[in-house]
Amino acid sequence: MKVCVIQPRYPHRAKEQEALVNYLVAELDSCDDSLDLIVLPEACNGMSSDATLEAFHKGVSIYGEKLLAKAEETAVRCKAVVAINLYLKKDDELFNATRVFRADGSVAGDYLKQHIPFSERKKGVSFAYSQRFRDVNTFNIDGVRYAFLTCYDGYFNEYVQRIAALKPDIIVVCSLQRGERRDILAIQMQNIALVCNAFVLRSAVSMGDEDHEFGGESMIVAPSGKIISSMGQKTGKLCADIDISAKYSRPNTFGQPPIPNNLFIENGRTPWAYRAAGPAVRPGNKDLPFPRVCAHRGFNSVAPENSLAALSLAVGLGAEEIEIDLWPSKDGELVVCHDETVDRTSNGSGRIADMYWDEIKKLDSGSWFSERYAGMPFCRLKDVLQRFSRQTIVNIHIKSYGKNNGYYDRDIFRNIVAEIYRYDMENHVYIAGVEDVLRTAVEIAPELPRAALDGTRDRTLVKLAREYGCERVQLFRGYYDESMIQEAKEHGIICNLFWCDEPGDVERLINSGIDNLLANDFLAVKNALDRVLDT
Structure with a gap:
């Protein structure tokens, strides 16, 4: 299976948003039918933090339609799965969503970002759905199980463990992480791959020159936690051939026969000693609405x-x-x-x-x-x-x-x-x-x-x-x-x-x-x- 992640340069100014969209369109146009999976970064139609609220919402609508049409067209032309993250409007609400297109152009579904930071809430991005229990989205497409994380989601180990329990083959990570150190981003992705025993494909944004300490690092990580390839702060496409059947196994404690790493973790779990989580947990006092x-x-x-x-x-x-x-x-x-x-x-x-x-x-x-x-x-x-x-x-x-x-x-x-x-x-x-x-x-x-x-x-x-x-x-x-x-x-x-x-x-x-x-x-x-x- 040949996979690809796209890393554009971050639009530091609102006027650069249109150029970003055109860049993404050009990158999708350059994809060919050798690819089976194409992943784009988070917030493709509304990245720049420099935009006014009015300009942000206007761009979300205009650029969203253009990018969705291009992603669907690319899926059909390349006979590939395409995952693109945008701000999508549904029933007058705005969602941070990763839309997944099958190879025939049909929509497999939308993954809604679970953890919405304050910066997005200020823009009017909906988060009410995240305050109650809902199933974690996974999509089975042509025998491959896909799971998803969006940027901030990757920090929550309880959530990652929930994804691990669903036994995905590939975890798609669409990110707009601009303020995290590159070494921490790498460690984070390696941990997710290792815990979930899955390939991790991270698409992010370049923040500048190669010596820039923050952001960037679109990468492909193997279930063993080994980074197959990383872009650093480069722009363009990163492609790799992967074998989704190649799960990572390790000795079931020293000197014992090998066991898949996710089972090694699962078999030793003592959840009663951990922080309460799951559908029985309510939001805290500040987040639970009145009356x-x-x-x-x-x-x-x-x-x-x-x-x-x-x-x-x-x-x-x-x-x-x-x-x-x-x-x-x-x-x-x-x-x-x-x-x-x-x-x-x-x-x-x-x-x-x-x-x-x-x-x-x-x-x-x-x-x-x-x-x-x-x-x-x-x-x-x-x-x-x-x-x-x-x-x-x-x-x-x-x-x-x-x-x-x-x-x-x-x-x-x-x-x-x-x-x-x-x-x-x-x-x-x-x-x-x-x-x-x-x-x-x-x-x-x-x-x-x-x-x-x-x-x-x-x-x-x-x-x-x-x-x-x-x-x-x-x-x-x-x-x-x-x-x-x-x-x-x-x-x-x-x-x-x-x-x-x-x-x-x-x-x-x-x-x-x-x-x-x-x-x-x-x-x-x-x-x-x-x-x-x-x-």
Whole structure:
């Protein structure tokens, strides 16, 4: 199989974009039927960062049509697969897409770039699709399995490992990388080839003379990680003959028979020790849209409050947020319980702060709710974060005795923060509490978002939130009015409301400016919100 990558010179000025397009057209015209695969770089119809937003969008349309027509024509003329990356408009949205033409000119499909950087978002490039689970595109064409990465995608090892699991033969990498060192680009491509046991074809842009340290490096890499050929900063075409059946094998540990390298990696994988990934993972707190419903103490109308059962039901039914309450035990374990005592929600009695975890964990915290839950133990913060790592946003209500002129116990707070980071949840939690908790949070973990709970009854909640840099206030039903919502909005503060259990109230509350509804009867409120959002 003969493959080819094309490397043009980067258009540093917007006026050079048309010359770039003409160059690419000429390079495609010079391809012949000896080629089986032709790959072009990223953003062929809108590369220059020097263009105004208006000029960018105008060029995307004009140059896109010309390049797509030429790519299709080239595929037919050369009887080759052609992969070209452009900004494509679909249904009034603009996508960074790699379009793949079969040898007969038909479209095999479009690969949409998974990781959209801020620079492209500013131009109006769509990224909403990347915020939820979707299958990784691979195309089978004439017995060859193609997978795709676009520029920034190559930095995400979890994504590369997902591609490896699909066992591609060739990975097409369309790139507009201008700010990365050339040696790092080479290492990156070698790693992708080795991990996926596939050929990597990278098409990029030359940034200048051969001694230019950044960008360039269109290349062809073998499954062994060996670079077959690289262009450096040269322009033109790079071609090579490859055998897609030539997979890389290595000893299955020293002295053992050979095994394909991708299987060597797969057989030793221990994913429970890695960062949570895959379709169960939600975007972090900053990226997940509002309005939301927060399952208050879990789905506590059908399972015991603050239990793994109630929390699991909520997450399983799609809760974007769950809320839990924390009290420390005598030996510092972070117990999930609303009350400061175990009396109401277990068969025991006593203040959590006066009890050891070994005592608490033996209590029955389920029978009080229903005999179905008999024998169910209390859970701890670590149990919740481990079970739901990055699957939902956790509103961690740190209960305290309201020492408003002082600080929450610093050692305990540090333990809470340590658990959050241990389970990779720093982007999926926020700390809720009264003033002593907020004061301590600002001192010890200012990077974690905060929600103010103090000041509900005297209506100083928003003032307190501003004082402690809180991203949220948690309004209390019956103790707020429209002016408090307006004040919060004027300062960019998100409004939680405790509580809402009546589906008929949902639309009115959302329209009044409430962003997040804490609900005990989670599913009824969630369904009501979904109906509001669908209208």
